Amino acid sequence: MKITAIGVNSAFATGSYHEAVDVEEACDTVMKLMTSQGFRGITKDMVMTELNKRSRRLYQPKWQSNFLLEFDTVGKRGKSPYRLLVDIGGDARHALKQIGMTSSDIDGIYISHPHNDHIGGMEYLGLTTLFNPFYTPAKKDWLGDRPIADKLFFEREWWPGPPSKAKPDIFIHKKVLEPLKRAVGPGLDTVQGVPNVRLETYFDIHEIGKQENGETRTHIFSDGDGKWTMTPVFTMHVISSSEEMASYGISLQHSGGYYILMPTDTQDVMPKQLEVHFKRANRIYMDCETSKFPSGVHPHISDLINYMTPDIQKKCLLYHYDEYPSVPEGMFCGVLKPGDSHNYPE
Numbered sequence: 015m016k017i018t019a020i021g022v023n024s025a026f027a028t029g030s031y032h033e034a035v036d037v038e039e040a041c042d043t044v045m046k047l048m049t050s051q052g053f054r055g056i057t058k059d060m061v062m063t064e065l066n067k068r069s070r071r072l073y074q075p076k077w078q079s080n081f082l083l084e085f086d087t088v089g090k091r092g093k094s095p096y097r098l099l100v101d102i103g104g105d106a107r108h109a110l111k112q113i114g115m116t117s118s119d120i121d122g123i124y125i126s127h128p129h130n131d132h133i134g135g136m137e138y139l140g141l142t143t144l145f146n147p148f149y150t151p152a153k154k155d156w157l158g159d160r161p162i163a164d165k166l167f168f169e170r171e172w173w174p175g176p177p178s179k180a181k182p183d184i185f186i187h188k189k190v191l192e193p194l195k196r197a198v199g200p201g202l203d204t205v206q207g208v209p210n211v212r213l214e215t216y217f218d219i220h221e222i223g224k225q226e227n228g229e230t231r232t233h234i235f236s237d238g239d240g241k242w243t244m245t246p247v248f249t250m251h252v253i254s255s256s257e258e259m260a261s262y263g264i265s266l267q268h269s270g271g272y273y274i275l276m277p278t279d280t281q282d283v284m285p286k287q288l289e290v291h292f293k294r295a296n297r298i299y300m301d302c303e304t305s306k307f308p309s310g311v312h313p314h315i316s317d318l319i320n321y322m323t324p325d326i327q328k329k330c331l332l333y334h335y336d337e338y339p340s341v342p343e344g345m346f347c348g349v350l351k352p353g354d355s356h357n358y359p360e
Contacts, residue, residue, distance in 0.1 A: 082115075091119070249288055
């Protein structure tokens with residue numbers, strides 16, 4: 015399994031603007047000056063004047079935290095790897111574009127909790143895959159030679175949506191599912207002239223975690239010669255209006271014994287309910303706030319440095335910050351940057 019950090023920043027992190035010139039355009043500008051002035055006749059002021067004429071403001075964004083998991087097995091798209099997004103950012107299309115991907119490259123998503131910086135990209139993924147006639151082989155077979163619009167308006171018997179193999183998976187704890195439906199419902203209810211549009215129209219929903227009968231439902235992903243078992247893990251994120259907002263992270267247990275913990279958004283350095291997971295884990299993807307004024311709903315970098323035990327620190331890859339954190343050398347496993355990837359088991 016490969017895990018790539020396609021976004022590492024916090025909900026309200028913003029990027030920066032820079033004056034920039036296209037490399038090829040800059041080269042052409044210098045070459046023209048050399049032709050007209052001769053090499054020795056060119057001054058720094060001449061070069062700066064010409065480059066300033068061509069300069070544009072370039073925005074370097076900070077994408078919100080989410081991860082791409084790739085399993086060595088055939089996905090819904092009919093090809094390997096199976097690609098799973100862990101949360102979908104405020105709008106993951108931008109972070110995906112940065113690594114050369116679109117919604118057409120994604121097989122499924124896992125949603126930890128219904129805050130906008132984790133679910134804002136739901137409309138993008140749902141609508142673009144619904145209207146993509148080639149999203150999966152099953153989608154292509156189901157449509158035949160007819161465009162999706164004809165299915166929508168003239169073949170109502172198939173509603174409320176395409177067959178399960180023709181739409182992306184969504185893995186979710188049942189306590190997150192209903193709030194998610196309320197949050198994204200109005201934006202997804204946008205298929206003109208068709209009644210009863212809902213989350214199931216766009217996604218093949220898999221409820222995992224503790225069920226009403228007491229069973230804990232997991233999902234197993236094949237990965238080459240091994241398997242990974244994905245299980246939701248509860249952690250407290252924030253208490254608002256006297257009600258708890260849980261974030262359901264995930265544990266990933268490899269058939270060979272390797273153990274990865276992704277708590278997602280959590281309040282504490284090591285939540286009591288996750289202590290056993292932190293101790294068992296070989297690798298932890300750790301929420302890390304770096305804001306000047308701590309919010310109290312994420313562990314701050316100063317707390318991770320001062321209060322997390324050394325044996326746990328060495329397992330942690332840090333993410334979800336405003337500014338890149340400054341940490342003592344060798345204290346943590348690493349501080350993630352966009353595009354960083356790791357292959358497991360190590």
